[in-house]
């Protein structure tokens with residue numbers, strides 16, 4: 001799969017081929033169809049002080065996306081492959097939300 005990667009501890013990013021991630025029992029595999037670039041990605045691209053202290057290298061970057069589920073872990077219930085999904089990295093658990 002194509003991925004945007006912070007490969008080195010220096011400014012910039014590179015687009016390269018990466019292996020498709022293996023999923024665990026509680027994970028989903030999502031085929032990303034659209035992505036967004038946010039302020040965090042700009043910090044990582046510029047490799048500013050915050051990024052140098054926060055981001056481990058190498059790392060596949062990007063956390064705002066939309067796509068579809070293509071595989072489900074063995075413990076995942078109530079979801080199905082083919083459903084559309086979006087990533088929201090600021091909500092860490094939906095449990096207890098009305």
Ligand SMILES: [Zn+2]
Pocket residue numbers: 038039040063064
């Ligand atoms: Zn963001």
